[in-house]
Amino acid sequence: MTQTQIEVDAELDARGLSCPMPIVKTAKAMKELAPGQVLKLVATDRGSVADVPAWCTTTGNELIEQHEEGDAFVFHLRKGA
Amino acid sequence: MLDEAKLTLTEEEVRRIVQDELEQRDPGARKAAFIASKGTLDWAYPPLILASTAAASGMDASVFFTFYGLNIIHRDYEKLLKVSPLGNPAMPMPVTMPNLVLGLPGMGPTATTMMKAKFRGKNVATIGELLDSARELDVHLIACQMTMDVFGYDQDDFLDGVEFAGAAAFLAEARKAHITLFV
Numbered sequence: 001m002t003q004t005q006i007e008v009d010a011e012l013d014a015r016g017l018s019c020p021m022p023i024v025k026t027a028k029a030m031k032e033l034a035p036g037q038v039l040k041l042v043a044t045d046r047g048s049v050a051d052v053p054a055w056c057t058t059t060g061n062e063l064i065e066q067h068e069e070g071d072a073f074v075f076h077l078r079k080g081a
Numbered sequence: 082m083l084d085e086a087k088l089t090l091t092e093e094e095v096r097r098i099v100q101d102e103l104e105q106r107d108p109g110a111r112k113a114a115f116i117a118s119k120g121t122l123d124w125a126y127p128p129l130i131l132a133s134t135a136a137a138s139g140m141d142a143s144v145f146f147t148f149y150g151l152n153i154i155h156r157d158y159e160k161l162l163k164v165s166p167l168g169n170p171a172m173p174m175p176v177t178m179p180n181l182v183l184g185l186p187g188m189g190p191t192a193t194t195m196m197k198a199k200f201r202g203k204n205v206a207t208i209g210e211l212l213d214s215a216r217e218l219d220v221h222l223i224a225c226q227m228t229m230d231v232f233g234y235d236q237d238d239f240l241d242g243v244e245f246a247g248a249a250a251f252l253a254e255a256r257k258a259h260i261t262l263f264v
Contacts, residue, residue: 024218
């Protein structure tokens with residue numbers, strides 16, 4: 001699944017950060033968004049592959065898609081209601 | 082009147098409704114209480130990482146610092162938090178050294194410096210950064226008053242935002258939380 005024109009409202013570059021910082025910063029970035037808006041997150045922490053979907057489930061946000069780009073992991077998250 | 086359109090829910094909406102309902106019936110799923118009892122650099126990480134992540138996941142998180150764990154929220158945490166290679170066979174060392182050598186003066190500071198460099202090399206947050214995140218996310222950092230008294234600490238010895246309480250206060254929070262961990 002590649003980026004099939006998902007409209008992005010905000011981007012977060014979490015490359016180079018280790019657990020728990022990608023999640024901590026994602027939570028902060030999502031706080032700034034309105035329900036329905038989309039955040040693009042880029043991380044290099046291998047743990048984020050499992051952590052970001054888990055965080056979305058816990059917090060009621062939607063993980064639209066995730067994929068790898070080189071050594072980075074890209075996620076599109078839609079803020080829940 | 083029922084609106085036809087409203088009767089069709091996406092899988093995502095159903096999942097969210099079920100989750101909201103479960104959490105309303107089960108507020109404990111939204112609460113986490115940790116105890117931090119160890120005062121070394123390595124063991125300062127788990128409670129701070131878990132509490133920050135819990136708070137970032139929308140949970141009400143608190144950490145109760147007791148005994149040596151008080152080091153973590155002491156104003157001088159930078160100096161107080163160290164690692165010792167002595168009696169720790171799990172610690173990765175560049176070369177294997179007998180305990181007798183590890184006990185020599187200077188080995189403790191060396192191990193502490195090495196571990197900090199290792200963490201920095203892997204871009205792991207510092208304890209200072211984790212404490213900042215925890216406070217920004219409204220994690221309750223609670224110092225155990227009894228052990229403070231035993232060690233001769235004052236409330237002023239601790240970081241801004243630290244709260245002070247005893248076992249009963251911790252239990253009052255922990256009894257409402259599904260996640261309670263002793264570190």
